[in-house]
Amino acid sequence: MERMEEKRKSNNSRIIIGLIFLAVGGFLFADRFNIIPFNWNHYIFTWQSLLIGIGLISLAKNESRATGSVLIAIGGFFLAAKIFGFHYPIRHFFWPTVFVGLGLLLIFQRGGNSHKNRLGRFDKGEIDMDIIDDIAIFGGSEQKITSKNFKGGKVSNIFGGSTFDMMDAELAPGRNVLDMFCLFGGSKIIVPAGWSIKIEVTSIFGGYSDKRRIAPKGGIEVDRELVIKGVVIFGGGEIKGY
Incomplete structure (x- = not known):
């Protein structure tokens, strides 16, 4: 279905x-x-x-x-x-x-289980929610995602940036969507090597790229997928894995 x-x-x-x-x-x-x-x-x-x-x-x-x-x-x-x-x-x-x-x-765009607004400040913390809703305006954040059933969410970066460390997180079964909006800003997502990720971002004078090393054959989780959607305007984002 x-x-x-x-x-x-x-x-x-x-x-x-x-x-x-x-x-x-x-x-x-x-x-x-x-x-x-x-x-x-x-x-x-x-x-x-x-x-x-x-x-x-x-x-x-x-x-x-x-x-x-x-x-x-x-x-x-x-x-x-x-x-x-x-x-x-x-x-x-x-x-x-x-x-x-x-x-x-x-x-x-407001919604989600974890909603945080950052106006002109930098935050660092940990999120144990399945759905995130993060907004950074003239500021930024470094967040560690520890959810074992991560389903995606919404992230908006306006003249700011954010980093999400998902090395200790696990995707929920099926298709999980993370909606990104970057205007003169950017985001970085750090994920495990075995995650299946698809990028469907519309870029205007910007871009969103997957900079992970190629995972070993058979090491990709085929039943779980993270889809990065949204719009990037004069900004960018990247996906990394260690």
């Missing part, structure tokens, strides 16, 4: 992405044949449209509905301003938009 649900979500993602490419290709053909009477490429091939596209892909991949919705809202606002001739400098609205977007993300 779980694999069927994952396959359905994957098919939906391909359909949405395919429709986006078809729409762009259709606009290009229409432009070549002079069917469209206005210079639409000044609106389509812009950073505003890029944000909308990334938001749609994020929603299609079911990574983070809150993040995808905020990206679409920000891109749509500035694209509408461009189309309707709202000529105020964008820099005047950049930071207000950022703070509104961050506020919406924090509201809609």
Whole structure:
């Protein structure tokens, strides 16, 4: 049942992405044949449209509905301003938009068994919860996860960073999702060598990488998996194992 649900979500993602490419290709053909009477490429091939596209892909991949919705809202606002001739400098609205977007993300992403907010400070501690919910803003943390039935959770790093040591933890059976959001920040996850990990992160001027050594053949836990999802913007993350 779980694999069927994952396959359905994957098919939906391909359909949405395919429709986006078809729409762009259709606009290009229409432009070549002079069917469209206005210079639409000044609106389509812009950073505003890029944000909308990334938001749609994020929603299609079911990574983070809150993040995808905020990206679409920000891109749509500035694209509408461009189309309707709202000529105020964008820099005047950049930071207000950022703070509104961050506020919406924090509201809609709230949840989990262990919820911690860090604003402008660095914390170090131990978490024995199956689901984590960690937010670091202008600060950071080093957390040791000791749960023997870890199911994932949510992590948000905004102008901050966090490190999660899971060497003494164990994954719950099946598929466990950790939703990451990094904006001008990053995270590091330290895991045992035998963990099966899949990275499904949307990166914008950033990245998320698995830097573990290749585990010995037969040493991977095939019945337990940790899936890293989410969005990384001007930030990054890495997975390490010792």
